Amino acid sequence: MLCKISRWMVSRAEDAGKPLPRFAEKHIARCRSCGAFARTSDSLAARLGDERDAWLAKVPEFPSGLDRAPE
Numbered sequence: 001m002l003c004k005i006s007r008w009m010v011s012r013a014e015d016a017g018k019p020l021p022r023f024a025e026k027h028i029a030r031c032r033s034c035g036a037f038a039r040t041s042d043s044l045a046a047r048l049g050d051e052r053d054a055w056l057a058k059v060p061e062f063p064s065g066l067d068r069a070p071e
Contacts, residue, residue: 003027003031003033006023006031006034007034009021010024010034010038014041014042014045
């Protein structure tokens with residue numbers, strides 16, 4: 001149960017920019033699995049940011065219809 005809560009706290013910290021509670025930091029330092037999850041989560045934002053331009057380059061252009069006059 002502590003692993004699930006700690007991982008949720010790691011995700012929340014990444015998403016909302018909130019600091020980890022002390023109990024979660026201690027657990028992550030002790031638990032190998034949760035530590036790996038925290039390291040992966042920490043690097044995920046950087047990796048996705050690096051790949052953003054490549055992903056957007058593959059998206060086809062669709063006409064938005066905003067340039068047409070209303071009927």
